[in-house]
Amino acid sequence: MIWIAWKMLTGNRGKYLGIILGIAFASLLIAQQSSIFCGLMRLTISQIKDIEGADIWVMDQNVQFIDDIKPLSENDLYRVRGVPGVQWAVRLYKGITRARLADGAFQQVILLGLDDATMVGAPREIIVGNLADLRRPDALIMDEAGYQLLWPNEPYELGKTFEMNDRRAVLVGVCKARRTFQTFPIVYTRYSQAVAFVPRERKVLSFVLAQPEPGLDPQEACRRITEQTGLQALTRDEFSWKTIWYFMRKTGIPINFGITVLLGFIVGTAIAGQTFYLFTIENLKQFGTLKAMGAGNLSLMAMILFQALVVGAIGYGLGVGSAAIFGYATRNANKLAFFMPWQVLLGAGIAVLLIAMLSCLLSMRRVLVLEPAVVFQG
């Protein structure tokens, strides 16, 4: 029976390809848009991922996401250090400031001030220069995307200068860093230097990075820090999800992408469902013939289900395959956020399965109510 179903399906090439294309289109749209959405969400937490070396982020109770800076006092750092189970705790400055380039142009940059002594949170990979040079006066290291933005098509050249808060800054290195949601250049410097690159404020400490004692669960350490200091302490993962949920809840990004994904689903269902339905209608006489000759409803349902699953599987493969190729082809494009985790594949798969099942159910209904006597209607 399955063999007959396969032959019937592939025998009508036009419809067969039409259904597959409909499902592939839906699958492509769903997978591609979801991947871009995931890519964008990943951008929002790129700096949490980039700042390695500490398992715990400590911040003001009202901080909602990584760019929502509510400065702490220096005392807070010492209070965190005093919590039992905290092995060490260091400062981190994070803010956005304005850089004035040599040609007079201004550019917003993300400024990260690392603990002077330990450099916790330093860039993972230096492309040009040396991390140790960050200890030199006015020194900073910039991410490669930022360098290319400020000095397009120029080879990496250290010693370039610009101003921040009327203070001279000297480029001593270029590093790799994950692209951020704001897409501004990222500059790393020492904490003591960073506070000089921004206008004077009473409190400037953005975050405290802390590490629990070996063997202590970071979540337990967070609980202790919050209990003892009243500050918000989160593990890296918790802070990442807090940031993602903020963007999900407070921005229109999920709705906008959700609409596109929904459209993909609806259009895919419409195209695939209608074509599959028409395919079944065209074959009603054949189903009637099989019914007259002794095929039961269960067998016919199995045939239709098989046909739907086949076109669903092929369409899904083509769709997510195309989305993956798109992502691969644009992997070096700085402006496109694309990230396809397994959840996207699973989600697109479920959506396609749903499309196939809806198409299948529509068609099954017609076949189930089909009177085999239709075969005698010449």
Place this chain on the structure above:
Amino acid sequence: MAEKADAAVVCRGITKEYGSGATLVRALRGVDLDVYAGELTLLVGPSGCGKTTLLSVIAGILEPTDGMVRVLGADLPRLSAAQKVRFRGQNIGFVFQQFNLLPALSAVENVTVPLILAGWPRRKALPKARELLDRMGMSDRADALPSKLSGGQQQRVAIARALIHDPRLLVCDEPTSALDARTGHTIMELLRDVAMRSGRAVAVVTHDSRVFGFGDRIVQLEDGRVTRVQQQQPEYEGSASADFAAQLSGNASLPTSR
């Protein structure tokens, strides 16, 4: 004429109504009918007289409104839907006016369908179907798609399909009306041969008066009633030999008419 055997099909007082109230249509009004094994029974009559409805009732694909239908000893209206499906698959062969071959399957694959429905593996069904097509002079066209066959060849494949699972009753709906006269004769000879040689009961609905001579019995219907039953000596008593088969194969390019 074949020696009379027990009736393969016994219908008594069959009525079939469609719709209700003002739109009520009585397609069959108390039909009595016997179809015997080893005989070719023709159901004839003008369009709309109920002959196809009667054939559908005999074949177990349409429920009569009232009356008794006993086919090969089974009381059809009393069978459940699933039993009826199984009964049809095991005991009845179908030949259709428009052949109803599955267009995506080759001739030999089409012939295997009843066996596949009965659960045969394809590797066993295909040789049997090929052998049957060979006996019908269709071996050289066995792998052709139906769209590449003439009307006569398609009907031959359809008959092979109807016979492959060795059914005891063959029901044929206007098997010659989509064919030219010459091919139609060949097909009727084949059906007659099936009835005579294998002792199967063959019921044929037709309004093609040119083939009336092939029937052992002619049952005339008018307005949902049997108006006349004529027992006759068929014009044809021989076998649908290889001559006919070869003739038919050679007629692949003959135009078909309806």
